[in-house]
Amino acid sequence: MFNKLKKYKGFKFVLPSFIGFLLLYIVPFFGGFKVSFSKTAFNKGFVGFTNYLYVLDSSAFQLAAKNTALFMIIAFPLIIVLSFFLALCIYELNISKVIKLFIVIPIAIPSAAVAGFFKRAFGVTGWNLLDSEYALFVVILIFLWKNTGYNLIIYLAGMSQINKSAIEAASIDGANYLEKLRYIIIPLLTPTTVIVGIITIINSFKVFKDILMIQGRYPNPKIYMLQHYLTNKYLSLKYHHLTAAAYIFTLVILAIVFLFLLMDRKYAKKVGEK
Amino acid sequence: MKRIVYIFVVLISLMFLFPIAFTVANSLMPYGQVISNKVNFIPNQVNLQQYYSIVINKTEYFKFFLNSVKITSLIIFGQIFLGILAAFAFAKMKFPGSDILFMGYVFLLLLPYQVVLVPNFLFFDKVETLLNIKIFDTHLALILPGMFYSFGVFILRQFIRGIPDELIEAAKIDGAGYATILIRIILPMLKPAIFTLVILTFIDNWNLIDQAVAFIETPEKMPLSVFLNDIYDGDKGVFFAGAVLYIIPAILIFTKGEKYLKEGLILGGDK
Amino acid sequence: MKKSILSILLLILILILIFITSCNIVTNSKYKEDKEEISIFFTDTDEGQLNTFISQKVLFEQKYNVKVKLESVEVKNSEEYNEALTLMMNKTKGPTLIFISLGGNYQRFLDTDVAVKLTGKIPNRKNLIDTLKTDEYFLPLGIYYPALTIDREILKKIDAKPPTFDWTRDDYKKLREASLERESKQLNIWSYNEIYNMIFKEIDLINEKKKSAEINTREVKKALEEIKKEVYSGRYILPPDYGYENFINMLLDNNSDEYKQARKIYLNESKEKLINTTLVNALKPTSNNSIAIARDKIILPDIPNDNGKLLASGFILNRNGKNKELGLKFLNYLLNKESQKAILRTQGSFVHQRNKYLYPSIKGVEDEMKEIEKANYTHQDFIDLREYTLSNLKKGRYKIGNNISKQQASILRDLKEISIDYVFRKKSFTEEELTHILKRKEDKYNIWLNE
Structure with a gap:
């Protein structure tokens, strides 16, 4: 009995944060299920999956899901390649700290402060990308601008941990730089890339703040994201739809993360075999 | 080849700097030039007219500034305190189920705020009705979710994992309890991680928008970000100066602690 | 060791201190009474209007030992x-009742199921005027039907036949044309709205079936052009020294000098116009100078239209409200003859306080009304107007106009702003720019309608 309790000693330390986590997020998260199956948040009549079907069927939700997915599919590889490339350049060429700081500093700039710039740079008559079909590219640009630095730091940290002797050994074997990159540097950085990937997902949802600041709650349909849908549902009191949409969203993210981890595990295994 | 790459990187870095430079340049323009429909990059004449009119005519700006300071600093405080305790346990005092719990913490990070909007709402509502503490439309509605957001736990746990177990074992042999180990051994080593946490949490909450839009109703209680956006629509002439003043604390804190970011974000293999 | 423990303790202490100072703990204990409580949610600008209804609140509180709390919010825009x-x-114990001010839109409460069905729960609902009973969720307590006046002298000058109570939109248009031909009118918010509403009334902006907005269409563009033509037709007097900014201020900003200036002129001008909107309630045209008005002017009820011109003010019962049963009792109480007669008796200055001119929503107060008319020496024309309007209301010819959809109202607001921009800007929009602007709005409402 005593031993059993001892095992849970660590829990004491987790407790303060756990209480808040439980009360603020976990319990009400499941509490929200009831709402998603109710007629409305105010009328607790059970309606089964009606709300889920309604959400899935609504063209606004479909549009939002499409835009969010499109954004992720384009932005995700783009930022990882860009930040990896920049990190590699800075690492290999020993580029000055000031240059690095320039790339990193946009992390610190609040959305509201640069919204003015983006409105003026992409939203003036004659050159109005924000209202055109290419608005998503502006959003991707903003995303890259803001978050490349974040990933850059992580990659640089990862690179500084690489064991130089492995690379040197490869050089002696006569490998050229691309080969070294392909067979040594990238595999060694896989754990770092996983972290970068997670951070990128987290940050990719924050680009909503910028869109909200620039175009308000009903932006150009090309950049209408899931968060717009959710926020608008919240403000129009339609909680039953909001919760249903939120659970669908969560499920999708869960699936993606699962896939991501699976791929990572497979890749790590492959490298291990080699 | 190397030179070309070098120049290329420099060019990219200048592009990254451009939006900030533009904002600063616009903040130094005279009023008339800013509100004109033409987009200008270089001030006709450099003056501090905009800053002057914020200080003189828009004193409420500083009230909102203080709102943001209050919200952000309290959240950082909570993040550090709660984060260190939990992260230590997750990294070095494994208990049954700790890994699964930690996965839950990480998963929360992956969700956009809007998904937890309703959970937060339901909780606040319960507290209000049961305990009679006013939460809606107070800064508490912003501070509580911020404090208990699992970001701090995540960052610190990854860092603490990198600290060799031998140090702890040695201390244990000397008869130290876990609390002592945490305070005497772990805490002094955490400096880069804590700096990292402070910077990232500061940036995130200095830029707090979504929560405020949902839970704050009284205009006076809004954080600066929301207020600034109103200025752009209402009084564009002073927007850029307001923006620069808003950026300054963020840049100061960032450049002060930037050197720790690299160390703080060495997140150790996740396996 | 001790030091670090001390510092941690200090940390916790500061944390607790900040925590306490940053939340306002509502200390109920001091004021705690045994009374049950219901509360009413309203915006602070509606307070005057709300008070006409709940003037008898104290009696209710005493009778049922209840506290009726008023929860007002201060808001700038919608x-x-x-x-x-x-x-x-969304609080589990939210406000019991939501006050809907005159003409306020309550559709959203029905859409979200916030409103509780009231049929069968309020005994006094049987007293309601029959045509008002159709709405099962909203309880109207005071109603208002607009009236217009027509200047007899000007009418004689343009040699037109005086219209009767059952005049139509065509009659109105003809008279308006004639008066504008004779004498131009000052351009201001009111005349602009008149132009705008007249032209946009006939355009369908929302396709209910397809759930889509139809804003970027030839019709809308034509309408914008028509408004521009009308404004510059010479029938309206534009302040000669005004630029684009001035017009924007005058028409969109109620705090601007331009607006105040225009308002001053408007109030003076209305004395010499052929058709005037009055603030008289056609259902309760009691005015202490009705004799003077009737001498110079013909008073008529406004012409009914599809959207309904009848305005109502009343309550919605919140499904999540506290003490809903008591809320129902309160509503029942407000519907009894005494409370309703109190509404009838409330009268005030002529121009500003429209709320003082509300007519009760129940049947059987005509005798009381007649007495008031007698006491005020009301002119026969006014009495006829009331009787005509009331009988029409009882026949169901008027619809409550509170409920154009949220989207429709918002589109009209947006388009009005665009139209003002369109009319007054120095360099007129190119076809491309206009398409772009309208497309942007259309996109917005297409999303909104399909959310």
Whole structure:
């Protein structure tokens, strides 16, 4: 009995944060299920999956899901390649700290402060990308601008941990730089890339703040994201739809993360075999 | 080849700097030039007219500034305190189920705020009705979710994992309890991680928008970000100066602690 | 060791201190009474109107030992009202009743199921005027039907036949044309709205079936051009020294000098116009100078249209409200003859306080009304107007006009702003620019309609 309790000693330390986590997020998260199956948040009549079907069927939700997915599919590889490339350049060429700081500093700039710039740079008559079909590219640009630095730091940290002797050994074997990159540097950085990937997902949802600041709650349909849908549902009191949409969203993210981890595990295994 | 790459990187870095430079340049323009429909990059004449009119005519700006300071600093405080305790346990005092719990913490990070909007709402509502503490439309509605957001736990746990177990074992042999180990051994080593946490949490909450839009109703209680956006629509002439003043604390804190970011974000293999 | 423990303790202490100072603990204990409580949610600008209804509140409180609390919010625009509402509505013990001010839109409460069905729960509902009973969720307590006046002298000058109570939109248009031909009118918010409403009334902006907005269409563009033509037709007097900015201020900003100036002129001008909107309630045209008015002017009820011109003010019962049963009792109480007669008796100055001119929503107060008319020496024309309007209302010819959809109202607001920009800007929009602007709005409402 005593031993059993001892095992849970660590829990004491987790407790303060756990209480808040439980009360603020976990319990009400499941509490929200009831709402998603109710007629409305105010009328607790059970309606089964009606709300889920309604959400899935609504063209606004479909549009939002499409835009969010499109954004992720384009932005995700783009930022990882860009930040990896920049990190590699800075690492290999020993580029000055000031240059690095320039790339990193946009992390610190609040959305509201640069919204003015983006409105003026992409939203003036004659050159109005924000209202055109290419608005998503502006959003991707903003995303890259803001978050490349974040990933850059992580990659640089990862690179500084690489064991130089492995690379040197490869050089002696006569490998050229691309080969070294392909067979040594990238595999060694896989754990770092996983972290970068997670951070990128987290940050990719924050680009909503910028869109909200620039175009308000009903932006150009090309950049209408899931968060717009959710926020608008919240403000129009339609909680039953909001919760249903939120659970669908969560499920999708869960699936993606699962896939991501699976791929990572497979890749790590492959490298291990080699 | 190397030179070309070098120049290329420099060019990219200048592009990254451009939006900030533009904002600063616009903040130094005279009023008339800013509100004109033409987009200008270089001030006709450099003056501090905009800053002057914020200080003189828009004193409420500083009230909102203080709102943001209050919200952000309290959240950082909570993040550090709660984060260190939990992260230590997750990294070095494994208990049954700790890994699964930690996965839950990480998963929360992956969700956009809007998904937890309703959970937060339901909780606040319960507290209000049961305990009679006013939460809606107070800064508490912003501070509580911020404090208990699992970001701090995540960052610190990854860092603490990198600290060799031998140090702890040695201390244990000397008869130290876990609390002592945490305070005497772990805490002094955490400096880069804590700096990292402070910077990232500061940036995130200095830029707090979504929560405020949902839970704050009284205009006076809004954080600066929301207020600034109103200025752009209402009084564009002073927007850029307001923006620069808003950026300054963020840049100061960032450049002060930037050197720790690299160390703080060495997140150790996740396996 | 001791030092670090001390510092941690200090940390916790500071944390607790900050925690306490940053939340306002509502200390109920001091004021705690045994009384049950119901509360009413309203915006602070509606307070005057609300008071006409609940003037008898104290009696109710005494009778049932209940406290009726007023929870007002201060809002600047509809967006803020929305946010405030969102917060209030979703608490498990939210406000019991939501006050809908005259003409206020309550459709949203039906859409979200906030409103509780009232049929069968309020005994006094049987007293309601039959045509008002159709709405099962909203309880109207005071109603208002607009009246217009026509200047007899000017009418004689343009040699037109005096219209009767059952005049039509065509009659109105003809008279308006004739008066504008004779004498131009000052351009201001009111005349601009008149032009705008007249032209946009005939355009369908929302396709209900397809759930789509139809804004970027030839019709809308034509309408914008028509408005511009009308404004510059010479029938309207534009302040000669005004630029684009001035016009924008005059028409969109109620705090601007331009607006105040225009308002001053408007109030003077209305004395010499052929057709005038009055603030007289056609259902309760009691005015102490009705004799003077009737000498110079013909008073008529406004012409009914599809959207309904009848305005109502009343309550919605919140499904999540506290003490709903008591809320129902309170509503029942407000519907009894005594409370309703109190509404009838409330009268005030002529121009500003429209709320003082509300007519009760129940049947059987005509005798009381007649007495008031007698006491005020009301002119026979006014009495006829009331009787005509009331009988029409009882026949069901008027619809409550509170409920054009949220989207429709918002589109009309947006388009009005665009039209003002369109009319007054120095360099007129190119076809491309205009398409772009309208497309942007259309996109917005297409999303909104399909959310």
